[in-house]
Amino acid sequence: MSEKGVSEDAQAYGDQSLQMIFSKGWEGFEELEETSLPFNSAEYQRKVKETMKKFEEATTIVNQIGLFSPNELIDEVSTDSLQYLMLPFYLGKIALKLQHESRGEVLQIAEVYFKDFLQRCQEYDLCDEYKKNAVGAAEGSNTDELAQLMRAAHARNDKIAQFRKKKELDEFIRKMKLAVRNKSVDDEVRREFFLKLLNKSIIDATEELDSVQLEKQMVQMRTMHGSTVAQSNEHIAFDNVKAISTSDTAGHSHHHHHHLSQQPKKKPMQPFIITRNSAQKAVFGAGYPSLPVMTVDEFYDQRVREGVFPDEEKVAKMNREQAIAAAQDPNEKEDQEKAVEEIQVENDDPEYLARMRRMDEYKDVVRRGDGNRYNRS
Numbered sequence: 001m002s003e004k005g006v007s008e009d010a011q012a013y014g015d016q017s018l019q020m021i022f023s024k025g026w027e028g029f030e031e032l033e034e035t036s037l038p039f040n041s042a043e044y045q046r047k048v049k050e051t052m053k054k055f056e057e058a059t060t061i062v063n064q065i066g067l068f069s070p071n072e073l074i075d076e077v078s079t080d081s082l083q084y085l086m087l088p089f090y091l092g093k094i095a096l097k098l099q100h101e102s103r104g105e106v107l108q109i110a111e112v113y114f115k116d117f118l119q120r121c122q123e124y125d126l127c128d129e130y131k132k133n134a135v136g137a138a139e140g141s142n143t144d145e146l147a148q149l150m151r152a153a154h155a156r157n158d159k160i161a162q163f164r165k166k167k168e169l170d171e172f173i174r175k176m177k178l179a180v181r182n183k184s185v186d187d188e189v190r191r192e193f194f195l196k197l198l199n200k201s202i203i204d205a206t207e208e209l210d211s212v213q214l215e216k217q218m219v220q221m222r223t224m225h226g227s228t229v230a231q232s233n234e235h236i237a238f239d240n241v242k243a244i245s246t247s248d249t250a251g252h253s254h255h256h257h258h259h260l261s262q263q264p265k266k267k268p269m270q271p272f273i274i275t276r277n278s279a280q281k282a283v284f285g286a287g288y289p290s291l292p293v294m295t296v297d298e299f300y301d302q303r304v305r306e307g308v309f310p311d312e313e314k315v316a317k318m319n320r321e322q323a324i325a326a327a328q329d330p331n332e333k334e335d336q337e338k339a340v341e342e343i344q345v346e347n348d349d350p351e352y353l354a355r356m357r358r359m360d361e362y363k364d365v366v367r368r369g370d371g372n373r374y375n376r377s
Contacts, residue, residue, distance in 0.1 A: 018061045022084065023181070025054030029090055032097065040099045052094045059087050059272040068274060074124040074195075079187050082194035085124075087274060088117035089201045092208065095269075104223070105269045107216050112271045114205045114212070120274070126195075127202045162203050169200040 028051035037044040062068070062084050068077070077085075092113030098106050121127045173196060179185045180193045304311055344352040 018058055018065075018084070019080070021054055021061070022058045022087075025051055025058060025090065026083075028054060029094065032094075039097065044097075045099055048094060048097045052091065052098075055087055055091050055094065056272040058084065059091070059274055062087065062274050068120075070123070074126060077124075079191040079194065082191065082198070084274075085120060085198060086117075086201060088113045088120070089205055091272065092117065092205065096208070096212075101269065104216070104219050107212050107219065109269050109271050111209065111212050111216075112273070114209045116271075116273050117205050118202065118209075121198065121202055126198055166200055166203050169196050169203075172196055173200065 028047060032044070032047055032051060035044065035047075039045075067081055067084060092110045095106055095110040095113060118127065173193065176185070176189070176193045180190050183190070185193075341352070
């Protein structure tokens with residue numbers, strides 16, 4: 001069964017909880033954007049992880065029900081499904097708010113999310129700026145000074161145009177957000193809202209990618225500098241431990257050295273990406289880590305085992321029986337019904353006799369031809 005051929009039962013089952021989970025994540029994201037709590041406070045970081053978990057759960061459900069197909073157009077995506085294209089963008093924005101994780105890992109994860117979001121928007125023909133900017137950056141080192149000045153001028157004009165466009169989109173989104181969330185507007189307005197929200201997020205994701213690239217360079221420089229300092233401190237610490245070991249017993253010095261060498265390792269962060277087909281279940285493209293998600297076939301088989309979806313063999317058997325009944329000769333079917341009625345009369349079946357008496361009483365009260373005589377002369 002292909003992703004496009006997901007059953008309607010599976011779609012309905014997933015959407016029932018998907019909308020609720022995504023809405024909670026969306027509300028949490030906006031609360032984080034507007035709160036006055038310090039970024040490094042325990043309460044703020046708790047809300048960051050809760051919101052991130054909601055968006056990760058929503059992404060898992062989107063993968064399970066095969067919500068998006070790799071060969072569809074944006075016009076073929078339903079209005080309610082448009083909002084789920086935002087999942088990688090929101091996950092990228094949330095990841096950048098993490099304070100107690102390795103900054104290098106955080107930047108790497110955010111970059112994966114933003115690139116995935118822009119790549120999918122390109123596939124739906126929602127943007128081409130990302131590809132154009134990437135090409136322009138690659139050709140930058142091979143041009144002369146005049147061409148560089150021209151490109152800088154164009155880039156400045158593009159930034160001004162993007163700033164104005166983003167301001168207009170922000171104003172529209174701010175006015176329509178509450179109405180769209182409460183579903184108090186028609187489908188056409190809601191679709192326009194989500195498309196404009198995607199356009200604004202494309203601009204934001206492009207800007208965030210530039211910032212992530214710059215910060216990654218700074219982190220790499222700090223890491224290189226820090227490794228040099230760490231090596232120096234490690235030699236000093238080792239000399240101190242060695243000095244202690246000469247005055248203490250052998251067992252005591254071994255205990256100190258063992259304590260210093262052991263450092264707890266955190267589990268590396270892993271992105272939750274919306275997969276496009278079953279092959280991406282193993283590897284999601286070049287540079288993307290493996291993803292533990294189910295294919296649509298695996299999801300359907302699991303629901304059959306749980307009794308949520310009907311077994312295909314049983315459904316096929318029922319369809320065959322209905323087809324045989326529909327193809328039966330009408331005269332033969334009528335003869336069978338008459339034979340049943342004769343058996344009921346011979347056996348004085350009480351249910352059959354009561355039904356026939358009610359029919360006789362009805363015929364006595366209602367004359368032949370009576371009924372709905374509306375609009376008749």
